[in-house]
Amino acid sequence: MRASPLSYWLASAPPFTGGAEGGVEGKVDVAIIGGGFTGLSAALALAKRGARVVLLEAGRVVGEASGRNGGQCNNGTAHDYGTLSAKFGKDVAKAWYRAHCDAVDTVERLAREEGIACDFNRCGRVKLAAKPQHYDKLVRAHDLLAAEVDENVRLVPPEQVRDEVGSDAFHGALIQTTSAQLHPARFGVGLAEAAARASARIYEQAEVTGLDRLPQGWRVTSSRGTVSADQVLVATGGAPAAAPFGFFRRRIISVGSFVIATEPLDNATIDRLLPGRRNYVTSKNIGNYFRLTPDNRLIFGGRARFAISDPRSDLKSGRILEETMGELFPALKGVGVDHVWGGMVDLTADRVPRAGEQDGLYYAMGYSGHGVQMATHMGQQMARVMSGEPDANPWAKLDWPSVPGHFGKPWFLPLVGLWYKWQDVIR
C-alpha cells in the first residue's frame, strides 16, 4: 500500500499561524497543558473571560487525537444509554446523554461564532446491526431513547437498510438524526487561531516535563522555558508523550485506533453505497466507523488490532482496514488508499469521561472515543469550573480509581482484545 502516513485531516488543514514566539516565561493566571480540543477550547474560553493564558503543546496543535479522528461529532454516550441507566440510574444516564447533545451544540456554536470553516453538518449517525440479533438490541435502544431522552432517533428495519447503505452486511439500523460531522483539524486550527486572537499565548514544541507546587500556584517547566501559573489544566488526552502526570497515566488507558482515507470516489458509487452521506458505525465491539469527506473520500476506521499507534502498527492496521472495507463494500476492492494513520484514544475503564480537580490540578479527559464533541465542550465547561462554577462539570461526582496493575503502559491490551473478539463471536 503506498499511502501518506499523515492524517488526511492534518494534511488538508491550514497551518496554525498564531503560535507564540520565543521562550516560555513569566507569570500567568492559567497554564494549559495540551493543545487538542480540550486545551484549545479552554484557552479560548478563559482568554475571553480576561484570564492571562499560556498553552503548552508538546508537538503541533491538534497533532494527536484531535487531528487524527474519524470526524464524527455524534450524540450519545460511549456506553449505550440502557447500560448506563441500569448501572448509574435513569437520572444520571439522562444527564450524561444530554451532556453529549449539549457538546454537539457547543461545537456548532463555536464554529459559527469564530467563523471556522470546518464543514460542520448535521448529517445524522447510523448505527448498523452487524448481526440479525444486534437489530433486536437496536430496537430496544431506540424505544428507551425515544421514551426517555432523545426524540430524534429513528429505526431502519432490515428490509430497508439498503436505502441507507449499499452493502449486504447489515441487518437494520438506528439513526440519531441530529448527530454531526466536521473536518476536525480545520476546526482545531480554527479554535487555536481564535484563542490566540483572544490573547492566549500558544506554544508548540513545548513539552511539559516538570510541575512544582509554589506557595501559591504552580511552576510549569517545559522544553521551551518555565512559567508560573495560579491554575493549571491538564488536557493531555491519550497521547503517549512523557509527562509528570502519574495519577492520570494509571487511570487513562490509551488504545490505538486506525484510519484509512481512500482516493476521491465518483458520485455514482457514493449514491449506490452511502446515499445519505451520514456518519456510520457498526455494532460489533471491534467494529468500524466510516463517513465521506466533502471531496468524496471514504474515511474508514476501526480498532483493527488492539495495539498502540506508531508508523509500523498504523500500516499493519491499514491493511486490515482495507480488507474489511472490501468485505463490507465489494465495489471498493482495489480503490486507491491515499492516507493511512492511527492515533491514541483516551479510554477510561468504564468509558465515562473524567474531569475535575486533583491535588490542585484541574483536568478533563477520558472521552472514550466521543471526544470530538465532549473534549470541545469540556474545555468550555472547565473554564467555568476554574472561574468558580463547579456545577458546570457534568462528571464532578464520579470517583476515579486507578486501573489495577496499570502504570502507564497498557500491557493488558492484547488480552482485552481477545475478550472483545470472543464477545463478537458469541453475541
Ligand SMILES: Cc1cc2nc3c(=O)[nH]c(=O)nc-3n(C[C@H](O)[C@H](O)[C@H](O)COP(=O)(O)OP(=O)(O)OC[C@H]3O[C@@H](n4cnc5c(N)ncnc54)[C@H](O)[C@@H]3O)c2cc1C
Ligand atoms: C483514530 C481516532 C479516531 C477517533 N474518532 C473519533 C470520532 O469520530 N468522534 C469522536 O467524538 N471522537 C473520536 N476520537 C476521540 C477524540 O479524537 C479524542 O477524544 C479527542 O480528540 C481528545 O481531545 P483532547 O484535547 O483531550 O486530547 P488530544 O487531542 O490527544 O490532545 C492532547 C494533547 O496534549 C499534548 N501533550 C501530551 N503530553 C504533553 C506534555 N507533557 N506537554 C505538552 N503537551 C502534551 C499532546 O501532544 C496532544 O496534542 C478518535 C480518536 C482517535 C485516535
